[in-house]
Amino acid sequence: MSTKLITIVTPCYNEEQNVRELYRRTSAVMTQLPGYKYQHLFIDNASSDGTVTVLREMASGDPQIKVIVNARNFGHLRSPMHAFLQAEGDIVGILYADLQDPPELFIEMVHEWEKGKLIVAAIKNSSAENGVIYRLRTAYYRLVARLTSVEVMEHFTGFGLYDRKVVDILRQNFHDPYPYFRGMIAEIGLPTAKVYYPQKRRERGITKNNFYTLYDLAMLGITNLSKVPLRLVTFAGFVSALVSFFLGVFYLIYKIIFWSGFSVGIAPLVIGLFFLGSIQMIAMGIIGEYVGAIHTTTLNRPLVVERERINF
Structure with missing residues (x-):
């Protein structure tokens, strides 16, 4: 040998x-x-x-x-x-x-x-x-x-x-x-x-x-091996939409029943906007990681x- x-x-x-x-x-x-x-x-x-x-x-x-x-x-x-x-x-x-x-x-x-x-x-x-x-x-x-x-x-x-x-x-x-x-x-x-x-x-x-190199490596490990984060974004979108719909129905019914005595105020509106905005930012970030990986691959550099x- x-x-x-x-x-x-x-x-x-x-x-x-x-x-x-x-x-x-x-x-x-x-x-x-x-x-x-x-x-x-x-x-x-x-x-x-x-x-x-x-x-x-x-x-x-x-x-x-x-x-x-x-x-x-x-x-x-x-x-x-x-x-x-x-x-x-x-x-x-x-x-x-x-x-x-x-x-x-x-x-x-x-x-x-x-x-x-x-x-x-x-x-x-x-x-x-x-x-x-x-x-x-x-x-x-x-x-x-x-x-x-x-x-x-x-x-x-x-x-x-x-x-x-x-x-x-x-x-x-x-x-x-x-x-x-x-x-x-x-x-x-x-x-x-x-x-x-x-x-x-x-x-x-x-x-x-x-911090950047470690974060880069961590995100690369996830995006290279799994599509689960993308599906979690979709799932979170459905859940958020469902929760918003039921809350909207609840407030509408409550307002109709207690028309004169119920005042929603601005706090729930602001909290809701920040909640939905944060979900959107996270979703855009996750999607952006995958888009960035696709962009790097299509460049096909040595x-x-x-x-x-x-x-x-």
Whole structure:
């Protein structure tokens, strides 16, 4: 049997403090898998620090380090997906550059792959991040699981190991210019093994996630996997119309019976207007998310534009 190639894909953005240590630890892990060849593919998303300089130095000393440098920052979803599709390995791993996920887990992942699992997903069973944030993430994953018919893995970030067959399926059948990788993995439904680990707190550098990126990812997960929110909007519209109709009939009858003594006043009118207005705003927001997703898809733009390739 020919020697299998493992390609580890690492997305980077302003990670000059971490990439050397990440590569050192990953290389040490791969020496414990003597039956495999190893290649490390870094994709830099137009870092503004010295990340590209460090990667260039690393690549000059090791031909198995390959680097893609993007022309600009294409976001935290498009750049990793592009690198994943460029990977040459018989097995492809995803490992983020922040060192919160342990490269040492790849040994266990490879053993699971050898058992015939085409996807080996690394799942956080605890996290050193704020406890409230971790519980909010848990609640979000459970909400998505209720809204969709596919199995969505809780606390799965993409860190894992994937058979070549998975890469080929994603390349041939998914052409989303704004890809939700976790949703794609859930959608294809191939045999999956799960390995668990406690996620560490970031030690060097600062997180690139903020409220907008987290909200963007959360809404993308819902709109990519489920139409339930759209149907809830329709249902809410029917319920609101029904309630308004019966209230109108009630006030009409009450006014006819107590014509002289009953004064509705302006408060119910104002409350009703604000209630209906808020429902309309929520409905427009939900519909807008789906329209935005359709707009992004119809533009059919490339995932990234590359500025440079090193060691290819």
